[in-house]
Amino acid sequence: MMDLAAIRAATPGLATGQVFLDSAGSSLPPRVVTDTVIGHLHREAEIGGYRAANERLDDLAAVKTSIATLIGATADTIALSDSATRSWADFAYSLPLRPGDRVLISGADYASNAIAALQRAKQTGAVVEHIPSDDTGRLDTDALAAMLDERVRLVSLQHAPTNGGLVNPVAEATRIAHEAGALVLLDACQSIGQLPIDVAELGVDALSATGRKWLRGPRGTGFLYLREELAQTMEPARLDLHSAEWVSEREYRLAPDASRFEFWECDVAARLGLGAAVDYLLALGPDEVYAAVAERADYLRKTLPELPGVTVRDLGTEHSGIVSFTADDHDPVELRDRLADHAVTVTVSHAGSTLLDMTARALPAIVRASPHYFVTTDDLDRFVATLADITR
Known part of the structure; x- marks a missing residue:
């Protein structure tokens, strides 16, 4: 069982007494993360960046x-980057597209992904099409199956959208896409660290x-x-x-694994x-963390509708830690x-971030509360009471 008191004591951002409900934006790192980052910066200042990096090659x-341990992969299939957006774009811009090729995006797709897909389509003559949602708000797998043909080169899936607690049926949608x-x-920006x-x-x-x-790691x-197979080809x-x-003068050789998607600097x-952040999560026990996030989010979904005039906007049948x-x-x-x-x-999540979904629901913006496992029930009650006072 997680020691919540120890976890909170190891989170410097909680020392001010704040109620922190924005782990879907940029969470509070544990002390081991900040100590690791700052410690290495000090080492760079002492001996220079090259020597400092060489000391940490194994790390x-x-x-x-x-x-790889966290997601059930192997290390040679992982490329490190500076963001989920960079990673998504690096893959999407590397996929060969021709006139008439089709790229399918979901209704909950994030703006950065959609914009990149539209630019690629403009550059190549491909087209971008929108997969409808079903009556619950999830990606409609029957509609996806009906849309597929040999011209569909890429299906972009949003595991957990940025603007609400929906979780999409990724495994089923992937199976259907692969059949064609x-x-x-998969954009796992909002699911890694809170969902299996x-x-x-x-x-x-x-x-x-x-x-x-x-994941509670650093920005950037x-x-x-x-x-x-893709990591190698x-x-x-x-x-x-x-x-x-x-x-040779006119020849280069790609790195043999996913590191071909990394730059040296x-x-x-x-x-x-x-x-350090991933190791911290692994040490706590990911399943315990996921369960704690779900419990806190469910508490808010049950409590917030009790406030007059407050409407929870989450869709779907399976929910994430975003409320x-x-x-x-x-x-x-x-x-x-x-x-x-x-x-x-x-x-706040604005319509511009998830244009298709927010426009369909006539929502210009929503408030987003995302409680992580370090949040207590007292924190949640304080948030709800404060919101009640403001909206009364």
Whole structure:
């Protein structure tokens, strides 16, 4: 069983007494993460970045091993990056597309992914199409099956959208896409660290994820998972002397694994911090963490509707740790700022982030509360009471 008191004591951001409900944005790192990052920066200042990095080569390699352990992969299928968006784009821009090819995105797809897909379509003559949602708000797998043909090159899936507690049926959608010969790219930005992810069970060809959210890692970190065959054969859109080797005047050789999607220059301190964050999660026990997140989110979904005028906006039949809501006659930004005045941290998700879904539901913005396992029931009750006072 997790020791909540020890976990909170190891989280410096909680020392101020705030109620922190924004792990879907950028969570509070445990002390081991900040100590790791700051310690390496000090070492760089002492002996220079090159020597400092060389001292930690084994530790840097271990970051991939830890991530692979978390998602049921192998280290050679992991490429480290600076964000989930970078990872998603690195894969999408490397996929060869021709005129008439089709890229399918879900109704909950994130704006950065959709924009990248639209740009690729503009550059190549491909087309981007939207997979409908079913009556519950989840991706409609029957509609997906009906849309598929030999021209579909990529299906983009959002595991857990940024604007609410929906969880999409990834394994089923992936199976359907593969039957038509399409590749599946999963955005796990909002699910890694709060939902179970096993890439073998999900069957996806690639997965993008961030470090700063539910993993409690540093900003400027993320990773790309590639199915082993793709990690060994796919050519990235951009290369350097780390992702490839210059072997003759007119020839280069790609790195033999997913590191072909990495560049040599990187934030070593941040990557070590990401490794510390993943190791912290593994030591706590991921299943316990996932259960604790679900319990706290479910508590809010049951409690918030008891407040007059407050509506929970989560869709789907399976839910993540994100709880979205609105309050009658109160602008979401105003609510966020007034809660902050009372040391309660939430955030706002605007329609521009998930345009298709938010437009369909006529929601210009929602408030997003995302309680992690370090949040107590007293914290949640304080949040609900404060929100009640504001909206009364």
